[in-house]
Amino acid sequence: MRDVALNWNDLGAAMRPVMFFALVAVSFPLGLGADPQLLREVAPGLVWVAALLSVLLALDGLFRDDVLDGTLEQWLLSDLPLSLTVLSRVTAQWIAHVLPVVLMGPLVALGLGLTFDTALILMATLALGTPTVMLLGSLGSALLAPARSGSGLLGLLVLPLFIPILVFGAGTTMAYAGGAEVSAQMALLGAMFVAALSLLPAAIAAALRIVTGG
Amino acid sequence: MARTWQWFHRWGSPPHVFHAGRQWQLGFGVAGFALLMLGWVWGLAFAPVDYQQGNSYRIIFLHVPVAFLAQSLYMAMAAAGLVLLVWKMKIADLVIQATLPIGAVITFLALVTGAIWGKPTWGTYWVWDARLTSMLILLFLYLGGMALRPALPSDVAGRAVALLLVVGVINIPIIKYSVEWWNTLHQGATLKLTERPAMPASMWVPLVISILAMYCLAGFWVLQRLRTLLLLRESKAKWAREWVGEKYGL
Secondary structure, rough: HHHHHHHHHHHHHHHHHHHHHHHHHHHHHHHOOOOOOHHHHHHHHHHHHHHHHHHHHHOOOHHHHHHHHHHHHHHHOOOOHHHHHHHHHHHHHHHHHHHHHHHHHHHHHOOOOOOHHHHHHHHHHHHHHHHHHHHHHHHHHOOOOOOOOOOOHHHHHHHHHHHHHHHHHHHHHHHHHHHOOOHHHHHHHHHHEEEEEEHHHHHHHHHHHHOOOO | OHHHHHHHHHHOHHHHHHHHHHHHHHHHHHHHHHHHHHHHHHHHHHOEEEOOOOOHHHHHHHHHHEEEEHHHOOOOHHHHHHHHHHHHOHHHHHHHHHHHHHHHHHHHHHHHHHHHHHHHHOOOOOOOOOOHHHHHHHHHHHHHHHHHHOOOOOOHHHHHHHHHHHHHHHHHHHHHHHHHHHHHHHHOOOOOOOOOOOOOEEEEEEEHHHHHHHHHHHHHHHHHHHHHHHHOOOEEEEEEEEHHHHHHHH
16 A cells, blocks of 8 residues: 555656556557548557556566665565565556556547447456556566666566467457457456466566575 | 486586586587488488479478477476576576577577568468467567576576576467467468378478487587586686696696
């Protein structure tokens, strides 16, 4: 909770991913042309790619200050398992930085010409998918915590790992827009989230232990 | 059990790996070269012409071996990564370091030879086919592993890379599966090879030989890099000084 509160104190930083998301989303029509048919077809993929990029922004330096100012050592010394501390940190970051993107997503999608229903499905895929992406990305952030210039590298490390979520997130929305039943794909996205939630906090904790030499 | 552990310890000791590795390297080199000559001469000159693709199919004798290898090398590195994380065997770090660039080059080669093969058979160098795409992602996984090490302090970089590789290897099947799902959703099989007759033995035997040859050569190459890295890391150790002294008369 404290992390969420702290993030709200620094509202400017917390708003950066969502503003970035909006700008990327606006850039696409400008680059692709304003043809409504085309925009409607590419909207799910476009919103998802923009969302992934803004998650990258939210991940940048997630653990860097914690490593530099010794907070991480306090976590290591504390009675709480490191994976739980890490999980709460990632959750807080998701709420403050990525949740706005999830809420903004359907608005952008409506602007690109998706129907209301499809935009809601898109929001559901974003809500189910971005936490998984956030957890995967946090692993990259943790590995790069002591690196001096991490941000460019982060994308190279974690974007390939995001691909399944991108495929299913955008694909589900497109399938729904095409009139298909999507509960199975939704269930798969949910399954990936559960798998990520159970495995990745431990991996992130291991990464933090490694990079601090513990 | 005791024997197994003894084996384990011996292959964890730098001088043993360095000297015994030399024998293995020699074996791999000779076997790989001989098999490659056999497989390629047979495959390129004597195997029958494909009735659909003509002679252009012959790139299979390079393409398929490197494509096999690209994936096997990643698996091997991830296994080494697990060994490093669980048993903290330092040699595993060097194995990863030795293998990464080789794997990246091999993956790149698989993509390039695939593109060259794709042009005459599919009429295009690249399609967003599931297998091509997951191969491209594999290349990025290799490049990510290579980029991570220099960004980190050297005492922690090895284990960080190992963790990344292990997570990557868990992800590979998920990526493959999702990419296949994505591909079948989006495009019909317009650019697939049409029904192909099962390969006659005169084609697949030289292919299998070429694959074996490529594995041997990769073993040779990895050992070469591994031994060089060992020598660099242990340059202060007695055995390393003795070996260099003997070899170059210093």
